[in-house]
Amino acid sequence: MSEHVLPKKLYFMVFLALVVLTAITTGVAFIDLGPFNTVVALVIAVIKGSLVVLFFMHLKYQTGMTRVVILAALLWLAVLIGITMSDVFTRHWTEKGKAWQQSSIISPDSVTRSTVFWLPDRA
Amino acid sequence: MADAAHASAAPVAHQFDDFEQQTIADTFGMWLFLATEVLFFGGLFCGYSLYRNLYFEAFTAGSHLLKINYGAFYTVLLICSSLTMALGVRAAQLRRRTALMVLVSLTWIMGFAFVFVKLRYEWYGDYLEGLVPGLNWAPSRESMEMINHFHAAGPHVALFFIFYFCMTGLHALHMVVGLGLLTTLLIFAKQGKVTGGNYNWVELVGLYWHFVDIVWIFLFPLLYLIGGRYV
Numbered sequence: 496m497s498e499h500v501l502p503k504k505l506y507f508m509v510f511l512a513l514v515v516l517t518a519i520t521t522g523v524a525f526i527d528l529g530p531f532n533t534v535v536a537l538v539i540a541v542i543k544g545s546l547v548v549l550f551f552m553h554l555k556y557q558t559g560m561t562r563v564v565i566l567a568a569l570l571w572l573a574v575l576i577g578i579t580m581s582d583v584f585t586r587h588w589t590e591k592g593k594a595w596q597q598s599s600i601i602s603p604d605s606v607t608r609s610t611v612f613w614l615p616d617r618a
Numbered sequence: 619m620a621d622a623a624h625a626s627a628a629p630v631a632h633q634f635d636d637f638e639q640q641t642i643a644d645t646f647g648m649w650l651f652l653a654t655e656v657l658f659f660g661g662l663f664c665g666y667s668l669y670r671n672l673y674f675e676a677f678t679a680g681s682h683l684l685k686i687n688y689g690a691f692y693t694v695l696l697i698c699s700s701l702t703m704a705l706g707v708r709a710a711q712l713r714r715r716t717a718l719m720v721l722v723s724l725t726w727i728m729g730f731a732f733v734f735v736k737l738r739y740e741w742y743g744d745y746l747e748g749l750v751p752g753l754n755w756a757p758s759r760e761s762m763e764m765i766n767h768f769h770a771a772g773p774h775v776a777l778f779f780i781f782y783f784c785m786t787g788l789h790a791l792h793m794v795v796g797l798g799l800l801t802t803l804l805i806f807a808k809q810g811k812v813t814g815g816n817y818n819w820v821e822l823v824g825l826y827w828h829f830v831d832i833v834w835i836f837l838f839p840l841l842y843l844i845g846g847r848y849v
Contacts, residue, residue, distance in 0.1 A: 500711045510701040517693045517838075521686065524843040532846040536839035544832045551704040551828045553821075558642065561649045568653035572660045579664050584671070 499556045509550045516543050628815050641818045648822045652829045659833055662788065666781050666840060673777065676770035678845030680778030683749060683761055688740045689842035692732055692834060699728035700831045703824045710820035715813040718820065719804060725827065726800045733793050736786065750783070751776040782841055789837060792830045799823045 520539040524532065548554045554561065634640040670677040706721035741750075748756035755776055757765065765775055803823050806812050812819055 500708060503705065503708070506701060506704050506708070510697060513697045513700075514694060517690065517697065520839060520843060521690050524686070524839075524847045527846060527848050533844050536843050540836050540839050543835045547700060547828050547832050547835070551700050551831075552825055557645070557649075560646055564646070564649045564653050568656040572656055572663075575657065575660050576664045576667060579668060580671075583668060 499553070501550070501553075505550060509546050512546055513543055628817075644818055644822060645825070648825045652825065655829060659785075659788065662781070662785050663836070663840075666785065669777060669781070670844075673771070673774040675768040676765075676774030677778045679765045679768040679770040680775045680782065681842060681845035682764050682768075682847065683757075683775075684782070684842050685740065685743075686842050686847055688735070689838050692736070693838045695728050695732050696831045696834050699725045699732075700828050702728070703827045707820045707824045710812055710817040713813045713817065715807060715810065718813060719807050722800055722804050722807060722820075726797060726804070729793055729797050729800065729827075733790055733797070736790055741783075744779075749779055751779050785837055785841065789830065789833055792833070796823075796827050796830055799826060 516539050520536055523535050523539075526532075528535065548565070554565070628637050630637050630640050634643065702721045702724040706718055706725060709717035709721055744750055745754055747758055747761065748754050749761065757772070757775075765772065800823065803812065803819060806819065
């Protein structure tokens with residue numbers, strides 16, 4: 496709870512880690528890693544976000560109820576993004592010609608290997 | 619415990635048994651609000667991810683048209699302001715009024731610098747360069763070279779900039795709200811209502827401020843970095 500007064504040193508260590516991670520993520524952007532540029536940038540962002548939540552926002556010292564709220568937020572965010580992506584990027588897996596596919600704002604034709612690097616090409 | 623003596627003197631709303639219960643309920647309510655904020659921003663993040671995958675070249679080109687120095691500057695600025703805010707919460711826990719006011723003021727100044735630089739320099743610069751869809755969309759020859767380098771379609775680059783302005787705009791709006799909260803906190807702190815009363819207000823404002831910082835921690839790589847900056 497908020498009665499936990501954390502040592503100043505901890506806050507400065509977290510701050511230092513955040514600045515170093517910012518420098519790393521900015522530097523890595525100038526190196527060509529292909530698709531892994533995205534992966535590295537997002538992993539570093541998740542680490543930075545976790546540091547802020549755990550120490551600056553005192554999640555480590557909160558009740559279990561707070562953790563449930565955070566997990567719920569992340570779960571619904573995953574549902575929001577996951578379901579949307581799995582819809583749009585699997586449309587080309589089925590045969591064309593069904594009306595509901597053709598009337599879509601995003602034509603299955605626009606989702607090809609050239610735009611989505613991890614999708615298998617349809618022969 | 620000295621803290622307990624202070625806590626008993628603190629104002630407790632009539633629906634709560636004691637100060638500790640009120641503190642737990644207040645903090646929990648703030649976390650609930652932040653959970654809804656995650657999904658509020660989540661819609662934009664979802665749309666961004668979708669169209670970035672559909673128009674990958676255009677989003678990479680758009681990312682290259684942003685000035686990375688601004689993005690890195692904002693990130694460091696917000697991390698510094700989060701540090702002063704966290705130390706401010708600590709000062710409130712220890713009932714140090716002067717330290718609290720200095721730290722909250724520092725946080726306010728850095729937050730204001732963020733909004734000021736973003737509007738006055740970055741967005742206004744984008745406007746002059748013709749990178750604002752709807753208001754002034756006329757990319758310079760240099761920008762067009764970059765767009766052509768990635769074989770991107772102009773309208774798709776404009777879509778990237780719409781996402782850019784909506785996402786950073788919503789974030790900047792949250793910063794302005796945060797500045798208002800910090801101002802209120804500063805007034806209450808000056809009146810002694812925080813260190814002599816409900817010090818948990820600082821924690822609540824701090825939670826909001828750190829959340830806005832986290833949103834930027836994700837916006838920075840997504841908008842400025844994720845296409846890679848090598849050409």
